[in-house]
Amino acid sequence: MPHNIIEYSSELEPHIQEIIKAVHLGSLNAALFDEQDIKTRALAYQHAKLGQDSRFFIHVQAKLLSGRSPEQKTLLSQAILKQLSKLGLSAISLTVEILDIDKNSYAKQVVHV
Template identity: 45%
Template structure:
């Protein structure tokens, strides 16, 4: 675990985002030390509307990361995880971009998985 889902403007490089989110998740020390349980995927969007426009910008870029983790972590751990991921994305120093991160609990009792 976790499942890290990055939704973003297509003008932003998916590979750079995947690398940053993976590294930040590993840095949090909440998951396996070798990163074997971290899964990251990116969904670039070409068609979207943001609610905020910067002066002189046609469209405000965006990055939104959803971190789905198994339930059981406390609020401080989840806040630290979201802050670590957000800080790593800020290193991109993007102009006219909204960056957000959310942590979502997956119910351990109903989660099912198989690896073949």
């Protein structure tokens, strides 16, 4: 954990590797997780309507196993937002949302080749 899911305007595709690295680094900088436990992936949206001030968007959902304090969640969201802000993208809305995953129902299996 966390599972970082980046939703972004498809026009930002040329920057997606930088965006993924920024979100991953923000999660690491929060000092709540080992790097091997951070997972980051991205989904482009071709169709979106935003307010007047933004042409593009990046929205990050950081999903965590339940039990983190509000302070830890705030630390994580601010660390991710800080790294995204450093990218210097303009006409963009940057948002980060922290979501809990229920520990009791979460299942995981890693299949090795």
